[in-house]
Amino acid sequence: MLIAIAIMALGAVVLGAALGFASVKFKVEGDPLVDKIEAILPQTQCGQCGYPGCKPYAEAIAKGEADINLCPPGGAEGVGKLADLLGREAKPLDGVEKPPQVALIDENTCIGCTLCIQACPVDAIVGAAKQMHTIVESLCTGCELCLPPCPVECITMEPIQETVDTWKWKYPVVELKRVA
Amino acid sequence: MGLMQLFKFKGGVKPATNKAQSVTLPIAKAPLPSVVAVPLHQSIGGTPRPLVQVGDKVLKGQMIGEADGWISAAVHAPTSGTVREVGMYAAAHPSGLLTDCVVIEPDGEDRWIERQRVDYKALPPEQVRELLRDMGVVGLGGAVFPSHAKTQASRSVPMEELVINGAECEPYITCDDLLMRERAAEVVKGIAIFRDLLQPKKVLIGIEDNKPEAAAAMAEAVKAAGEDFQVVSVPTLYPAGGAKQLIRVLTGKEVPANKRSTDMGVQCFNVATAYTAWRALGHGEPVISRLVTLTGNVAEPRNYEVLIGTPMDELLAIAGPKPDTDGIIMGGPMMGFLVPEAKAPVVKATNCLIAHSPALFPPKAPEMPCIRCGACAQACPHELQPFQMYWFARAKNFGKTQEYNIFDCIECGCCSFVCPSRIPLVQYFRFAKSEIWARERDKKAADGAKTRFEFKQHRDEREKQEKAEKLAKAAAAQAAKKAAEAAAAAASEGAPAEVAAPAAPLATGPGDTPAGPAAAPLSPEEAAAAAKKAAIEAAMARAKALRTQTQPQNTDNLTPAQQQEVADIEARRARLREIAKTELVHADAPPAATAPAAPAAPADNSDTSEK
Structure with missing residues (x-):
C-alpha cells in the first residue's frame, strides 16, 4: 500500500517535472493561431474591419472578439478560409467585395x-x-x-x-x- | 546513322500526323508585310528595354530592344523602315491582351545593317554567350528560353551528351523537317557552336522516323562537315519531341522535377535554334525571321521564311485559306491555341499557323463525368495521374494538385486526347497552374505589404518617442524661462494682483515638478508629461492674464441703472446655466472631454514654433 502510494507520488513528481521542463523548453512565442489567421488576411492594412491593421484583427479573431466576415479585401474566399481554419460557420461578407x-x-x-x-x-x-x-x-x-x-x-x-x-x-x- | 540502344518513355499517343500536306513544296520567302509589330518580350526572362522611339528610322537587323538581365534576349528590327509606335499591340497569346511592341512600317528596301561575321572559336566563351544573347538567339522549339543561358555546363557534373531536337512530334508542323532537309549544313554548323561551348562527350541528333529525308540530309551534312555527331531515328510517338522525353529516349536519363538537365550531364537544343545560332555568329544576322508552317484549311500548305512581327492574318492569306476558315491556331493541334486576335504578330515561338475550320476540327462533344478508367495516367509521358489532378483542380483544391505534381505537367495534351469522357484535362491543369501562380504572387505581395506596414509602425513609434523627448526638453526650458520672467516681473513691478495671481501657479509649477536640469532623474515619458503640463499651465496663465488685462473697458464707468441691467442679465444667465446643468447632464460629457484638449494643442504648437 505504502509502496504503491510512493510509486504514484514519485511518478507524479517525475512527470510533473518533465511537463514543467517541457513547458519552459518548448514555449511557443506569440500565438500561433494569430499567425495562421494573419497569413490568410490580405495585408491591405485598410482598417475596414474596424481594427487598425490586419494583425490586430487577427488577434481579435483569435480572442473571439471579432467576427470572421469583416474583411472585404479578403472577400468570400477569405471568409471561407478563416471558417475552415477556425471550425466556424462561414458567413456572408459584411461589406462589399471590390x-x-x-x-x-x-x-x-x-x-x-x-x-x-x-x-x-x-x-x-x-x-x-x-x-x-x-x-x-x-x-x-x-x-x-x-x-x-x-x-x-x-x-x-x-x-x-x-x-x-x-x-x-x-x-x-x-x-x-x-x-x- | 549508327546503331545504338534507344530507350522508351512511358505513355505517349499517336495522333494523325497530318504532316504530308505541307512538305511537298520547298521553303518559300514570305513577302514583306504591310506592317511589322515586334513584341519586346519574346523570350523567358526579363523584358527587353526599347532602344527606339516613334519616328526613328531603323535598318533590318538593328537592335530595337536590349536584353534586360542575363536571362533575357535582345529583339531586332525584322526589316528596314520607320518606327510608328512603341506601345501596346495585340499579342500572340491565348488571352488576346495587348503587350509592349515596336511597330515598324517597312520602307520596302529591306536594307540590312552592317553584318559582322564572328570567328567564335577565337573568342572567349563568355563573349560568345553575350553575343548570342544580343543576337536574340532563343529556343525556337516553343519554349523560347534564351539559348546562351543553356550553354554553360554544370560545374560538378561533366557534360556527357548534347541532344539536338529534330523530333518535331506535334501533328501538322513541318518547319524543322524542311529546315533539316534544305539547310542541314548550317544546322550542323550551329550544333558545332553549342558543342564547342558545352564540350560534351557526344552529340546526338534525334529525328522521328517519319522524317527519313531530313535524317538523311542531316547525316550527309554531318559527314560533309567531318563531325562525329550521331543522327538517330527515334520512333514516332507523341510527345517524343519534348525535351525530357527525347533525352530519355536517346540517353536513358530521366531528368527529375527539381533538377535541370545540365545537372544530369545533358543539354538539349532545337535544330532551328542551332540554325539561328549559326546565322547569328557566322553571318551576323540576328533572329529576325523563322520558318513557319502554314497549313490546315488552306489551299496551299507550305513552309515560309517569315519575318518576326508579321501579322498572322496577313501571313495566312499567302497560303490561301478556304472560305470556311474561322480562326487561326498557333502551334499544333495538341498544344497550340486559337489566336483571339488575328492581327497578332508572328513571334519567335510561332512554329506553325493552322487555319481552323469546323470541318477540320469538329467541335468536341460535351464533357462527360470522369469514370476513373486511368487511360490518362497510361498516356501521360510524365507518369503523372491526370485523373487525380483533374479531380482536385476541378474542386479548386490547388494544394492537392501540387501534391500530385501538377507543375511537372508539360501540357502535351495526351490525357485529353485519350480521355473517353472528352474531359478537357489540360484546360483544368492550366487553370490550376495559373491560379497557383496568381496566389503565389498575391502571397508575396501580402508579405511585402506586411513587412512595410510593420516597418512603418516601428518608424512612427520611434519618431513619436524622439519628438516627445525633444518636446520635453524644449518645454522644460520654456517653462523655466517663463517662471523666471514671471518671478522677475512680480518682484520688480509689484504689478496688479490680477496679473500676479495667475502667475503664481506658474511660478510654483516648476517647483512642484522639478523641470529643467532637475528633470534628469525622471524617465523621458514622465518628464515629457510634466513639461507638457507645465507648458499648458503656462499657456493658460498667459491667456488668463491677457484676458484680465484687456477685459475691463466699457464696463468701468456705468450708471447705476446700467449696472442694475447687467446684474439682471447675469442673474438670468446664471439661472440658465443652472437649468442647463440639471437638464442636459448627458450633453456635458463631450464638451468636458474636449475642453482640456483644446488648450493643449496650441500650447504644443507654440512650444515647437518658439523653440
Missing part, C-alpha cells in the same frame, strides 16, 4: 501636402512637401486610406488591369447538352 485596385494620384492636381503619405499604411507613396507625390503601383494594396485626407481630392482608385503576365486561364466551362 475588384483589386490601386490608387492613382492626378499629378496635375496634387499640391504636395504629404497628408496621403502619412496615411499610407505600407509606404507606397513617394513625395515631399510641396513636391508632387506619386504612388508606387506595385506596392499599393488598394486600401483607400489615402483618399479621405487628400484636401484636393486628386486620388482616385483604378481597377488593376490584367496583363499578359497576370492573365489566368479560365475555369473550363462545361457545356450542357441540349435536349431536343
Whole structure:
C-alpha cells in the first residue's frame, strides 16, 4: 500500500517535472493561431474591419472578439478560409467585395501636402512637401486610406488591369447538352 | 546513322500526323508585310528595354530592344523602315491582351545593317554567350528560353551528351523537317557552336522516323562537315519531341522535377535554334525571321521564311485559306491555341499557323463525368495521374494538385486526347497552374505589404518617442524661462494682483515638478508629461492674464441703472446655466472631454514654433 502510494507520488513528481521542463523548453512565442489567421488576411492594412491593421484583427479573431466576415479585401474566399481554419460557420461578407485596385494620384492636381503619405499604411507613396507625390503601383494594396485626407481630392482608385503576365486561364466551362 | 540502344518513355499517343500536306513544296520567302509589330518580350526572362522611339528610322537587323538581365534576349528590327509606335499591340497569346511592341512600317528596301561575321572559336566563351544573347538567339522549339543561358555546363557534373531536337512530334508542323532537309549544313554548323561551348562527350541528333529525308540530309551534312555527331531515328510517338522525353529516349536519363538537365550531364537544343545560332555568329544576322508552317484549311500548305512581327492574318492569306476558315491556331493541334486576335504578330515561338475550320476540327462533344478508367495516367509521358489532378483542380483544391505534381505537367495534351469522357484535362491543369501562380504572387505581395506596414509602425513609434523627448526638453526650458520672467516681473513691478495671481501657479509649477536640469532623474515619458503640463499651465496663465488685462473697458464707468441691467442679465444667465446643468447632464460629457484638449494643442504648437 505504502509502496504503491510512493510509486504514484514519485511518478507524479517525475512527470510533473518533465511537463514543467517541457513547458519552459518548448514555449511557443506569440500565438500561433494569430499567425495562421494573419497569413490568410490580405495585408491591405485598410482598417475596414474596424481594427487598425490586419494583425490586430487577427488577434481579435483569435480572442473571439471579432467576427470572421469583416474583411472585404479578403472577400468570400477569405471568409471561407478563416471558417475552415477556425471550425466556424462561414458567413456572408459584411461589406462589399471590390475588384483589386490601386490608387492613382492626378499629378496635375496634387499640391504636395504629404497628408496621403502619412496615411499610407505600407509606404507606397513617394513625395515631399510641396513636391508632387506619386504612388508606387506595385506596392499599393488598394486600401483607400489615402483618399479621405487628400484636401484636393486628386486620388482616385483604378481597377488593376490584367496583363499578359497576370492573365489566368479560365475555369473550363462545361457545356450542357441540349435536349431536343 | 549508327546503331545504338534507344530507350522508351512511358505513355505517349499517336495522333494523325497530318504532316504530308505541307512538305511537298520547298521553303518559300514570305513577302514583306504591310506592317511589322515586334513584341519586346519574346523570350523567358526579363523584358527587353526599347532602344527606339516613334519616328526613328531603323535598318533590318538593328537592335530595337536590349536584353534586360542575363536571362533575357535582345529583339531586332525584322526589316528596314520607320518606327510608328512603341506601345501596346495585340499579342500572340491565348488571352488576346495587348503587350509592349515596336511597330515598324517597312520602307520596302529591306536594307540590312552592317553584318559582322564572328570567328567564335577565337573568342572567349563568355563573349560568345553575350553575343548570342544580343543576337536574340532563343529556343525556337516553343519554349523560347534564351539559348546562351543553356550553354554553360554544370560545374560538378561533366557534360556527357548534347541532344539536338529534330523530333518535331506535334501533328501538322513541318518547319524543322524542311529546315533539316534544305539547310542541314548550317544546322550542323550551329550544333558545332553549342558543342564547342558545352564540350560534351557526344552529340546526338534525334529525328522521328517519319522524317527519313531530313535524317538523311542531316547525316550527309554531318559527314560533309567531318563531325562525329550521331543522327538517330527515334520512333514516332507523341510527345517524343519534348525535351525530357527525347533525352530519355536517346540517353536513358530521366531528368527529375527539381533538377535541370545540365545537372544530369545533358543539354538539349532545337535544330532551328542551332540554325539561328549559326546565322547569328557566322553571318551576323540576328533572329529576325523563322520558318513557319502554314497549313490546315488552306489551299496551299507550305513552309515560309517569315519575318518576326508579321501579322498572322496577313501571313495566312499567302497560303490561301478556304472560305470556311474561322480562326487561326498557333502551334499544333495538341498544344497550340486559337489566336483571339488575328492581327497578332508572328513571334519567335510561332512554329506553325493552322487555319481552323469546323470541318477540320469538329467541335468536341460535351464533357462527360470522369469514370476513373486511368487511360490518362497510361498516356501521360510524365507518369503523372491526370485523373487525380483533374479531380482536385476541378474542386479548386490547388494544394492537392501540387501534391500530385501538377507543375511537372508539360501540357502535351495526351490525357485529353485519350480521355473517353472528352474531359478537357489540360484546360483544368492550366487553370490550376495559373491560379497557383496568381496566389503565389498575391502571397508575396501580402508579405511585402506586411513587412512595410510593420516597418512603418516601428518608424512612427520611434519618431513619436524622439519628438516627445525633444518636446520635453524644449518645454522644460520654456517653462523655466517663463517662471523666471514671471518671478522677475512680480518682484520688480509689484504689478496688479490680477496679473500676479495667475502667475503664481506658474511660478510654483516648476517647483512642484522639478523641470529643467532637475528633470534628469525622471524617465523621458514622465518628464515629457510634466513639461507638457507645465507648458499648458503656462499657456493658460498667459491667456488668463491677457484676458484680465484687456477685459475691463466699457464696463468701468456705468450708471447705476446700467449696472442694475447687467446684474439682471447675469442673474438670468446664471439661472440658465443652472437649468442647463440639471437638464442636459448627458450633453456635458463631450464638451468636458474636449475642453482640456483644446488648450493643449496650441500650447504644443507654440512650444515647437518658439523653440
